[in-house]
Amino acid sequence: MANIRLIKGRIRGIQSTIKITKAMEMVAASKMRRAQERDLQGRPYDTKIRQVLGDLAAAQPPDSRGSHALLQPRDTVNSIAILHITSDRGLCGGFNGNVNRQTVNFIRSQNVPVKLITVGRKGRDFMLRFGFNVVAEFTGLGDRPGLIDTTSIARILTDDFISKSADVVYISFGEFVSTAVQRPVMKQILPIQPMELQRAQNVEYIFEPSSQLVLDLLLPRFVEMQVFHAILESIASEQSARMVAMRNATDNAMELIDELTLTYNKARQEMITKEILDITAGAVTQ
Amino acid sequence: MATLKLEIVTAERLVFAGEVNLVLAPGIEGQLGILPHHAPLMTMLIPGELVAKTGTEEFAMCVTGGFLEIRPDKVVILADACEREEEIDLERAEEARKRAEEHLKEATPGVDTARAQAALLRSLTRIKVGERRRRRTHNP
Numbered sequence: 131m132a133n134i135r136l137i138k139g140r141i142r143g144i145q146s147t148i149k150i151t152k153a154m155e156m157v158a159a160s161k162m163r164r165a166q167e168r169d170l171q172g173r174p175y176d177t178k179i180r181q182v183l184g185d186l187a188a189a190q191p192p193d194s195r196g197s198h199a200l201l202q203p204r205d206t207v208n209s210i211a212i213l214h215i216t217s218d219r220g221l222c223g224g225f226n227g228n229v230n231r232q233t234v235n236f237i238r239s240q241n242v243p244v245k246l247i248t249v250g251r252k253g254r255d256f257m258l259r260f261g262f263n264v265v266a267e268f269t270g271l272g273d274r275p276g277l278i279d280t281t282s283i284a285r286i287l288t289d290d291f292i293s294k295s296a297d298v299v300y301i302s303f304g305e306f307v308s309t310a311v312q313r314p315v316m317k318q319i320l321p322i323q324p325m326e327l328q329r330a331q332n333v334e335y336i337f338e339p340s341s342q343l344v345l346d347l348l349l350p351r352f353v354e355m356q357v358f359h360a361i362l363e364s365i366a367s368e369q370s371a372r373m374v375a376m377r378n379a380t381d382n383a384m385e386l387i388d389e390l391t392l393t394y395n396k397a398r399q400e401m402i403t404k405e406i407l408d409i410t411a412g413a414v415t416q
Numbered sequence: 417m418a419t420l421k422l423e424i425v426t427a428e429r430l431v432f433a434g435e436v437n438l439v440l441a442p443g444i445e446g447q448l449g450i451l452p453h454h455a456p457l458m459t460m461l462i463p464g465e466l467v468a469k470t471g472t473e474e475f476a477m478c479v480t481g482g483f484l485e486i487r488p489d490k491v492v493i494l495a496d497a498c499e500r501e502e503e504i505d506l507e508r509a510e511e512a513r514k515r516a517e518e519h520l521k522e523a524t525p526g527v528d529t530a531r532a533q534a535a536l537l538r539s540l541t542r543i544k545v546g547e548r549r550r551r552r553t554h555n556p
Contacts, residue, residue, distance in 0.1 A: 171429040178425060178494055182458065182485055277427045335485075338445045338459035347460065348483065351494075355427060 134401065137394040141387055148383045154221070155376035161273050162369035166306070168274065169362040176359060179352055185335065186345050200288065200349045203321045204297040210244045211265075211296035212236070213287060213319075215303035215360055216253030217368040218269055223378075225304055225312060225371035226252040232314040233302045237262065245296070247286060249361060273365060277354070280361055284354040291320045303360045304367035310374060312367035319356050322349065418452035422468050424477065424493040431498045432468065432475065439491050440467040441484055448484070450491055457486040461495070463541040465548075476501040478545040480538045497538075501545055509542035 214233050216226045230253060237244045247266045248254040254267045266286055271279055290296040299320035304312045337344055422439055424432040439450040442464025461484055466477040482495035516536035520529065 168428065172427050174423070174430055175425040175427050175494060178423075178485075178492055182483065182494070186458070335456045335458045338443065338457065341458075344458055344460060344483070358427060 134394065134397050137390055137397065141390050141394065144383050144387050144390070148380055148387075151376045151379040151383065155373050155380065158222075158369045158373040158376060162309070162366055162373060164274065165362055165366035165369060169306075169359060169366060172355070172359060172362070176355055179348065179355060183345075183348055183352060186341055186348065198345055198349060199292055200320060200353070201322050204294075207242060207297040209242055209296050210240060211287065211290050211299045212244060212246050213283070213299065213301045213303075213357065213360075214246050214248045214253045214257065215301070215364045216248070216250035216256075217364070218251040218271070219368075220252060221375065222368050222372035223375035225368055226250075226256070228312075228314045229253065229302060229304050230256045232316060233257075234260070234262075236300070236302070236316055247283070249283065249364075271361065273369075275358075275361060275365075277358055280358045281354050283361075284350070284357040287320060287357070288350055288353055296320075301357070301360050303364045304371070306363045306366040306370065309370045312371055317360075319353060322352065417471060419470075420450070420452040420454075420488075421490045422493075423491070424466075424495055424498055426482075426495045426498050431495065431500065432477065434468075434470075436468040436470050436475075438467075438469040440465075440469075441493070442466065442479070443484065450486055453488050454486050454491075456488070457484075459484050461493070463537045465541065465545045466493070466498070476545055476548065478504060478542050480541065499542070501548075504542050504546035506543065506546045509539045509546060512539035513543060 212233060214229070216229050220226065233246070233253075243263070245263045245265045246257055247268075248257060248264055249268045249271065251269045254264060254269065257264050268283055287296075287299050291299055298318060300316055301319050302314065302316045305315040307313050335341075417437055419435040419437055420439070422432060422434060422436045423430070437452070439448075441448045441450065442462050444460040444462050448459070461479055461482045463480045464478075466479050468475045468477075478499050478501070479493070479495045480497045482493060482498070485492040485494070513536060516532050516539055519532035520536065
């Protein structure tokens, strides 16, 4: 019977889908682990730079605090820049959609022009399709970007801020909470908020050559670090979202196979019964 | 003998962590020799060789710049890039040096030259630190 062969074909098709989704799940799992590890390895630098900056900011005389351009909030905000981080590839559940939605909602709630700097193909395509103002885009960073790949992104943000073509800079990305949970997060990175910098301990440092100079060089580095970490975290989120999506796909496919196998067996049995009936009917008439 | 804790971190990884007796670092205002109970100090590093000594061992590293924080019992180095002596790829550094020299010849004055000069300095530092090790391993 043609019907039986059809079902058999579908089962085979779904089985090969399972192979693909399973493989993707495992690849995503290992990539996620790697991204997480790299993020963790960068943590000490991150905590250190915060402590040092906190000490430095506290060491500045009060009237000059915030005198550095990157620390200075603007009185009026005339334009906003957002660094929008998504992935290059799809098949990762609602990961990119969630980040896109967050950014769009944020843009809609603002009454000043917003421009976007996008990282990742998915976010760029989405923003361009809906006619948002994308001024710069970065794609193809890969699964293991180095600090060098991300410094140019940070440079654009700081340059925009200093040249006053943006008065506030936000960063929008998928924060990695756990393997199962990724949360879209919108964070202000420029001007640098003092509360981001914790004061570590009461030590009076000698600064060489001067505290101002050390601060001047450290602050841009801090922005670079934040961008780098956001991108790494986004990669970890993307991979874990993909892992979960692929596991669900595998589960669904298996369920489908179970159902199809049942129908297949039923159809097969029906056919056998029919054949036996035919034979016995034939025997009786003879 | 008194020791101090040395931590060297880059944005990408932890390069070194351990108890040492002496740290020699290329500070922007000159070479620094740091012993335990040093006064708190914050300074910047220039490309150069960084050496940490314990009673028995000596670790040489190559830094390309960064920040140095000294506390009486602890030294923290936030390096831009840092490699342990044994990790240095001499061939790559040599290539980088040649590239930088060529750039210097062709480059128009300004940003290009500054960048090429910085690259040249970085590669020279790597070569210097790397070769010292090679000499040592060849005739101990």
